[in-house]
Amino acid sequence: MSETLKVVVDRPDATVAVLRTDGYINNTGGEEIAKEAYALLGSGVNRLLLDLERTKIVNSIGISILIEILEKLLDQGGKLAFCRLTPTIEKTFQIMGLAQYARIFPAPEPALAWLRGESE
Amino acid sequence: MSETLKVVVDRPDATVAVLRTDGYINNTGGEEIAKEAYALLGSGVNRLLLDLERTKIVNSIGISILIEILEKLLDQGGKLAFCRLTPTIEKTFQIMGLAQYARIFPAPEPALAWLRGESE
């Protein structure tokens, strides 16, 4: 139904990918994201930005799938960034400690700079 | 509570007044509008535009108060116009036949022109 998450993948250059989500990140939403993320990882792209501007709601099942993606990225020496989280989603990621392993940015540009190693 | 209607009165010139509503036009909301309308009527202004851009919901008790205002305006040779109604509010006014006695416009400018007698 209308709660189905949409994911658009954008490749600003060969090294990074942006996944823009639109909708609810629950179990099926998380799986949609994982499908795209693993396809990118399979083709050698291990620096991902999740842009959640159009996601207003997540649940912990969806987040657990994001942790799975993070684990695989870190295993392969990659990096994961998030941007444009609602205050509540950001707070939840902080509560979980996810912010220690993935970086959270207000906007896409600084997130991409960090993923490319242009900033700390 | 937050459903309380706010009304802002604007006087573009001496002959007409614009009442901009923000919120739910129910019994209390209708009474707020009536209070402002009757004050204007008392001071000789009988051409009113109700701009409902920020009203997304009305009920029939609120509308019955609008009919009361319309009656008083017509009795005194005045005119009532509405603008920026949601499709559902406009449809409801059509269903009730209110559109035969008060004119409905998409935007404030043509409504003001009609109130001033500059257009049919």
Place this chain on the structure above:
Amino acid sequence: MSSVERREVHLTIPVAPEMEIAATAQVAALGEWMEMGRDKIDEVKMAVVEACINAFEHSATPDHKVELAFRVGAEEGGRGAYLEVDVADSGHGFDPTRLKTPEIAAALRSSRKRGWGIKIIESLMDDVRIESGGRGTRIVMRKYR
């Protein structure tokens, strides 16, 4: 999108000012979930508001509550997916066959400006059924997507 999964949600609101907004919130949530268009959702909201305020104002229900059911369903091969809403009170009821059709011209000439609720409901919804008697009133209304 053509198919729809069935869902049924129940809501009980108190007879208290503005609690009809709890009912409209449910219409919006289920309407969006079933991908009903924005204007149709708004029409269902308006109809549900009218049914709620009727129960608040006229039913004198002794339990001070209004019970709502929201049903997402589909008619096989028929008119397709719909949102159906029941609004029920346990008040004294009324005779819907005796309702006078309201007229704007008359309303403008008399002190009685009211009496539009049922007409609005019937105009905005696709199917409306009113069951009313000594044990209360139930209005069942349906809108197709």
Place this chain on the structure above:
Amino acid sequence: MSSVERREVHLTIPVAPEMEIAATAQVAALGEWMEMGRDKIDEVKMAVVEACINAFEHSATPDHKVELAFRVGAEEGGRGAYLEVDVADSGHGFDPTRLKTPEIAAALRSSRKRGWGIKIIESLMDDVRIESGGRGTRIVMRKYR
């Protein structure tokens, strides 16, 4: 605005995918009505989602329903106006004292990534009480405006 009128609304949702959105719609409607800030409303929504999906996933409730109560109230002279939500199922229950605190470092190293729901609820709400036993689970959570 300082005062608040009391209100209580009840909602029953089926154990079915995405029906937690019916519960979040109620949080939004009552939260806005009581003039709770947008971010706090969002936090209550997230907590309610977690409590609902726990009941969906873990309770095995035989009636396939989750019952919610939403209460707007105020503590006199205390912490002021609040929104309180109960989420209850009739399932087999669990022992909340035996929950393991989830750790992100461990989650990243093991196949178990779950176990965050209750922690999220407790972090986002001001007061949380869990009553659970053989006849089901009720989680009562409160957020002050």
